[in-house]
Amino acid sequence: MDQATRSTYQSRAPPRSSDSWFPASLSSNASNHHPSGECHLLIPHPITPHNWALWTKIRILLYNHDGEEHGTLWGMGDSCITICAPNPAGPNPVTLEGGGYNMWAYVEAAMFEYMAMTSSGSVVFHNWESGFFADQETLETGRLVLCAFGNNGGVKKSGRIWPVFTKDVFNLMTGVGKDVEGLIEGDSWIFDEEAPPDDMQKPILEIMATLAEAGFFDENxxxxxxxxxxxxxxxxxxxxxxxxxxxxxxxxxxxxxxxx
Known part of the structure; x- marks a missing residue:
């Protein structure tokens, strides 16, 4: 489709017969609706045993270890985790760059409720998510990605964050309504310096001890x-x-x- 065709979209489109811009038969259902979550795993599939072991350690770090509360850091149980399995014809792994995650979540899955097209032919998302992601670098260093999206599906701002800090950030995002882009730009939870390579291959107790020595873990x-x-x-x-x-x-x- 060329730009001239896209530019005439509004004049060519027939009047709507309902509030929705697409037929009811194309509404999303259990077959194309991806599970929702607060932390999304974006790594190559099939997941290798090595990566699975690293991901297991990340999941352990997403629980409370302060002695004050029990359970997951965000109090959402297993529902806070989503493994993003690539579509057979799509990129492997699903990526954040170039709007890849939102393409996977909504466009490739044909979830029309979450997107629309402007008169100039641009796809926009009206339920885009900002949140935590785990990619290959996460598995190797232990640091998640905190990401803010624009309504075009692209990444507006992102930064690396240790799992233990996500609890406070999550509460600010969901409880106080803080803007994710502002949290990334202005707060001390985000760390862009490189972590030692292969750190996550150590036993989990050694990883925790290293984080505690650095002041990132077990304040009590x-x-x-x-x-x-x-x-x-x-x-x-x-x-x-x-x-x-x-x-x-x-x-x-x-x-x-x-x-x-």
Whole structure:
């Protein structure tokens, strides 16, 4: 379709017979509606055992380990996690760049309720999400991506954030209504400096100790034995499997994670 054709879209389109701009038969349903969540995993598929083991450690860090609260950092249980499986004809992995995530979530899935076309032929999204993402760099360094989208689906602003800081940011986003772009630009949770390579291949307790020494974790000074108890509560059997695997629990079943 050329620009001239797009420019005449409004004059060529027939009057609407309903409030919706598309036929009711094209409404989204269970077959094309992706599960919603607050943290989206964007890594190559099929997921390798190595990446699965790294992702398991990220998930453990998305639970409370401060001794004050129990369960996931955002209080949403397992529903806070979404694994973005690429479409067979689409990019693998799903990416944030170039509007890739919103293309995957809405355009490729033909979820017309969440998008529209302007008179100039541009696709806009009226329910675009801003939130946390885990990509390959996340698995290697432990830092999530906090991302703010524009209504064209593109990335307006993004930054890296340690999982432990996402609790405060999430509360500011959802409870206070803070603008995500402003949080990325103006607050001290976002870190752009590089993390040591292969850090996440260490055993999870060593990772926690490193974060605690850097002041990013366990402000109450609970220590390793308390963390060990937390992990066993949230992910039963994980530590034993990790020890057997030399620091990597490649076969850990995520269905064993607590939902609260």
């Amino acid at each position: 000074g609970r220590g390793e034995e308390a963390w060990r108890g937390d992990i066993e509560s949230y992910a039963p059997g994980y530590l034993e499997m990790e020890e057997e695997g030399g620091g990597m629990a490649e076969g850990y079943e995520h269905g064993a994670f607590r939902e609260d």
